[in-house]
Amino acid sequence: MIVEKLIQGKVYKFGDNINSDIIIAGRYLIYIEPDKLAQHAFEMLGDGFASKLRQFDILVAGRNFGCGSAREQAVTAIMGLGIKAVVAVSFARTFYRNAINSGLPIVECPELVAATAEGDEIQIDLGAGEIQHRDVKYHFPKFPDSMRRLLEVGGLAEYLRSASAKSE
Amino acid sequence: MIVEKLIQGKVYKFGDNINSDIIIAGRYLIYIEPDKLAQHAFEMLGDGFASKLRQFDILVAGRNFGCGSAREQAVTAIMGLGIKAVVAVSFARTFYRNAINSGLPIVECPELVAATAEGDEIQIDLGAGEIQHRDVKYHFPKFPDSMRRLLEVGGLAEYLRSASAKSE
Numbered sequence: 001m002i003v004e005k006l007i008q009g010k011v012y013k014f015g016d017n018i019n020s021d022i023i024i025a026g027r028y029l030i031y032i033e034p035d036k037l038a039q040h041a042f043e044m045l046g047d048g049f050a051s052k053l054r055q056f057d058i059l060v061a062g063r064n065f066g067c068g069s070a071r072e073q074a075v076t077a078i079m080g081l082g083i084k085a086v087v088a089v090s091f092a093r094t095f096y097r098n099a100i101n102s103g104l105p106i107v108e109c110p111e112l113v114a115a116t117a118e119g120d121e122i123q124i125d126l127g128a129g130e131i132q133h134r135d136v137k138y139h140f141p142k143f144p145d146s147m148r149r150l151l152e153v154g155g156l157a158e159y160l161r162s163a164s165a166k167s168e
Numbered sequence: 169m170i171v172e173k174l175i176q177g178k179v180y181k182f183g184d185n186i187n188s189d190i191i192i193a194g195r196y197l198i199y200i201e202p203d204k205l206a207q208h209a210f211e212m213l214g215d216g217f218a219s220k221l222r223q224f225d226i227l228v229a230g231r232n233f234g235c236g237s238a239r240e241q242a243v244t245a246i247m248g249l250g251i252k253a254v255v256a257v258s259f260a261r262t263f264y265r266n267a268i269n270s271g272l273p274i275v276e277c278p279e280l281v282a283a284t285a286e287g288d289e290i291q292i293d294l295g296a297g298e299i300q301h302r303d304v305k306y307h308f309p310k311f312p313d314s315m316r317r318l319l320e321v322g323g324l325a326e327y328l329r330s331a332s333a334k335s336e
Contacts (some may be wrong), residue, residue, distance in 0.1 A: 012214065014214055021185065022190070025183070042181045044184060045213055046181055046286060116217045
């Protein structure tokens with residue numbers, strides 16, 4: 001998945017402390033495929049929860065999203081659901097880094113989180129460091145160029161692949 | 169709330185390991201009123217999650233429901249949502265005891281959990297130790313008389329109140 005510079009869509013809103021166990025239960029860590037992981041994503045929260053989330057494009061959450069045990073599959077499962085970005089008040093460090101490595105754009109923007117509700121439409125401009133919601137633009141610190149390049153090519157693996165291809 | 173002997177209604181289904189933080193976040197433990205707690209119950213899971221659960225009567229869940237930090241308010245919050253009973257594969261000990269003390273019927277019945285999906289109708293007969301789902305009756309160990317009396321009068325506080333009134 002190559003990340004678009006403008007990410008637009010409908011918001012599903014979580015609260016604080018959504019941990020990696022909630023995102024994908026430990027017993028599914030035998031999988032690495034986005035489709036397979038997405039089938040079981042957020043399963044703890046009810047039978048139809050994954051299907052429900054597929055109707056949304058962007059997750060918006062409170063503090064400490066992705067806390068708990070570090071697992072790359074939490075990011076992969078979210079991407080497998082078709083989620084294009086996560087905006088939160090804050091992220092757990094390991095989730096943050098896993099997201100960048102996998103090419104999932106994540107943005108810390110407490111003001112946007114406070115302003116949005118389920119179903120709202122937002123538009124994230126990664127290049128400009130802005131999120132548009134109704135008539136208001138919210139700002140977030142722009143990613144360093146190195147991280148933006150990772151996101152643009154679709155994550156660390158793709159980045160290394162293209163870098164090694166160039167050097168050959 | 170006095171517990172009816174027959175508890176009937178529509179099922180919302182959770183997976184494994186729904187912990188007490190998910191049920192009611194720590195910052196709301198300053199409250200003890202069922203209504204107030206219910207407003208914030210399951211808030212972590214999305215803006216409208218508590219309202220959604222109010223459309224259901226009985227929670228059905230996997231293993232270890234109510235695990236995590238022991239807090240009476242987790243039971244109170246669930247009761248405040250109008251939930252009449254919880255059926256799970258298993259419960260955390262402290263949740264189990266808090267539920268009985270507060271007068272919330274809880275039943276361990278793995279076969280019923282495996283058989284049900286969101287929206288199904290079930291009927292729990294606490295006295296007989298049976299749950300009806302479609303054409304099938306599932307059995308669970310009947311509560312000891314002492315626990316059934318607690319549930320019937322609406323929990324431990326009511327029980328002690330009525331016992332002390334009788335002895336006066």
